[in-house]
Amino acid sequence: MVPFAGWSMPVQYGEGIIAEHLHCRAKAGLFDVSHMGQVSLLGVGADRELEALVPADIAGLPVGRQRYTQFLNQAGGIIDDLMVARLPDRLFLVVNAANAERDIAHLRAYLPPQIEVIVHPERALLALQGPLAGEVLARFVPAVAAMRFMDVIEDRILGEAVVISRSGYTGEDGFEISVPNRIVEEFATRLLDNPEVALVGLGARDTLRLEAGLCLHGQDIGAETNPIEAGIGWSIQKQRRVMGDFAGAAIVRTALADGIGRKLVGIRPEGRAPARAHTAIVDEDGASLGEVTSGGFSPTLNAPIAMGYVRADKIAPGTRVFLQVRGQNLPAQIVALPFVAHRYRTGDRT
Amino acid sequence: MSQKYFTRDHEWLEVAGDVATIGITAHAAGALGDLVYVELPEPGRDVSAGEAVAVVESVKAASDVFAPVAGKVVEVNAALVDDPALGNSEPEGGGWFFKLRLAEAADLTGLLDDAGYEAFLGESA
Numbered sequence: 001m002v003p004f005a006g007w008s009m010p011v012q013y014g015e016g017i018i019a020e021h022l023h024c025r026a027k028a029g030l031f032d033v034s035h036m037g038q039v040s041l042l043g044v045g046a047d048r049e050l051e052a053l054v055p056a057d058i059a060g061l062p063v064g065r066q067r068y069t070q071f072l073n074q075a076g077g078i079i080d081d082l083m084v085a086r087l088p089d090r091l092f093l094v095v096n097a098a099n100a101e102r103d104i105a106h107l108r109a110y111l112p113p114q115i116e117v118i119v120h121p122e123r124a125l126l127a128l129q130g131p132l133a134g135e136v137l138a139r140f141v142p143a144v145a146a147m148r149f150m151d152v153i154e155d156r157i158l159g160e161a162v163v164i165s166r167s168g169y170t171g172e173d174g175f176e177i178s179v180p181n182r183i184v185e186e187f188a189t190r191l192l193d194n195p196e197v198a199l200v201g202l203g204a205r206d207t208l209r210l211e212a213g214l215c216l217h218g219q220d221i222g223a224e225t226n227p228i229e230a231g232i233g234w235s236i237q238k239q240r241r242v243m244g245d246f247a248g249a250a251i252v253r254t255a256l257a258d259g260i261g262r263k264l265v266g267i268r269p270e271g272r273a274p275a276r277a278h279t280a281i282v283d284e285d286g287a288s289l290g291e292v293t294s295g296g297f298s299p300t301l302n303a304p305i306a307m308g309y310v311r312a313d314k315i316a317p318g319t320r321v322f323l324q325v326r327g328q329n330l331p332a333q334i335v336a337l338p339f340v341a342h343r344y345r346t347g348d349r350t
Numbered sequence: 351m352s353q354k355y356f357t358r359d360h361e362w363l364e365v366a367g368d369v370a371t372i373g374i375t376a377h378a379a380g381a382l383g384d385l386v387y388v389e390l391p392e393p394g395r396d397v398s399a400g401e402a403v404a405v406v407e408s409v410k411a412a413s414d415v416f417a418p419v420a421g422k423v424v425e426v427n428a429a430l431v432d433d434p435a436l437g438n439s440e441p442e443g444g445g446w447f448f449k450l451r452l453a454e455a456a457d458l459t460g461l462l463d464d465a466g467y468e469a470f471l472g473e474s475a
Contacts, residue, residue: 304386
C-alpha cells in the first residue's frame with residue numbers, strides 16, 4: 001500500500017504489476033478507483049455555465065453520453081482533466097483525486113449560485129476493464145450489452161442506483177461504475193466471483209494508461225501545458241474553437257492558428273533501459289529537445305516506453321532522439337501514440 | 351566452504367575463498383516487484399565499498415546496487431541481463447548480479463549474518 005492523494009492505495013495485489021496488467025489486456029481487470037472525485041451539477045443551464053470553464057461542447061452533449069475535457073486556466077493551462085456525463089436530471093463529473101478539492105472550489109467559485117455543486121463522498125467508483133468486461137458486467141446489468149464507448153446509463157445493482165459509463169483509462173473496452181459505498185464491497189466481491197475477473201492495482205493502472213498513450217494530470221499535463229501541446233485538442237469540439245468562449249481560449253486558438261513549439265509524443269528507447277519521468281531528451285549533438293513526462297516498461301511490448309514533450313521540429317514518427325539516462329545518451333525513436341491500439345467498443349449498436 | 355553475508359542495502363554476498371558473489375535479497379526483489387532491466391559493471395573494474403556499480407529496475411522504479419566490499423569485478427551474470435525476472439524467481443541463486451575478487455583491504459566486519467539481517471528486517475518493518 002502507498003499513500004496517493006490522501007488515500008491509501010495498493011500498488012499491486014498478489015500477482016505483481018506485470019501479471020495484473022496482462023490479465024486486464026486478456027480478460028477483465030477490476031480497479032478500485034474510489035479515490036476519484038464524483039460531482040453532480042444541478043440546475044437549469046448548468047451545461048452552458050460549465051462551458052465557461054472547459055473547452056468541450058457540453059451544451060450539445062446528449063443525455064446518456066459522456067465527454068472527456070479539461071478545466072483550463074486563463075493561460076490555457078490544464079488545472080485538471082475530467083469526464084462529464086449528461087444524465088436526465090444533471091451533469092455528472094469524475095475528476096482526479098489529487099485535484100478534487102481544488103476542482104470543487106473552482107466550480108463553486110465560477111458557477112453562478114443557482115447551479116448546485118454536489119460532491120459524492122457516499123459513492124465509490126469501480127472500473128472493470130478488458131475484453132471480457134462487457135460479458136461479465138452484463139451478468140449484473142443486462143443493459144450494458146447495448147452500450148457503446150462513452151455511453152452512460154443509470155441502472156440498479158444489488159437494489160441500489162448506479163451510474164455506469166462505457167469508458168476507462170486502460171485503452172481497453174470497459175466500464176466505470178459509480179455505486180453507493182454501502183454496497184461496493186459486496187459488488188466487488190461478486191464481480192471477483194467471476195473467473196474472468198482479477199484485481200488490478202495502481203501500478204498496472206499506470207502501465208496500462210501509458211501503453212494507451214493517455215495523459216496523467218500532474219505528470220503529462222498540468223498548469224504549464226495546454227491541450228494542443230498535449231495532443232488532446234481533439235477533445236475541443238469545433239464550434240467551441242470558433243466561439244472561443246472558454247477560459248484559456250485565446251491561448252488555445254493561437255496554438256491552433258500559429259502552431260506550437262513542443263508536443264507530447266510517444267518515445268521508444270532502442271535498448272532495454274527504461275527512461276523515467278524528467279529524463280532529458282536531446283539531439284545527436286546533446287542539445288536539449290525536451291523532457292520525458294511518463295516513462296517505464298510496457299508489459300505488452302516487453303520493452304521500455306515513454307511519453308514526453310519534444311521540440312516541434314523533432315516530433316515526426318521515426319525521428320531519432322537521445323535520452324540522458326545515468327550520464328549516457330541512449331538512442332530512442334519518436335513513435336505515434338498509442339503504443340498499444342485502443343480496443344474501445346465504438347461501433348454501431350447491435 | 352562459503353560464508354553468506356547481508357547488507358543494510360538489502361544485498362547478499364556469498365564469500366568463497368577470495369571471491370564474493372553478490373545479489374539482492376529476496377526481500378529487496380519482493381519490494382521492488384517485477385524486475386525488467388539490469389545493468390551490470392564491466393569485468394575488470396576496481397570498485398570500492400559502497401560504490402554504486404549496478405542498476406536494477408522494476409516496473410515501478412530504478413535502484414542502485416552497491417559493491418558491499420572493495421574488490422575487482424571478475425564475472426557478471428549475463429543470464430540476468432537477458433532475463434531480469436530471474437532476480438524475482440531466484441533472487442539468492444540464479445539471479446546473482448556480479449562476482450568480486452576481494453581486495454586485500456576488503457572489510458567484512460560491518461556485514462550482517464542471516465540472523466542479523468532477519469533482525470534488521472524486523473526493525474525496519
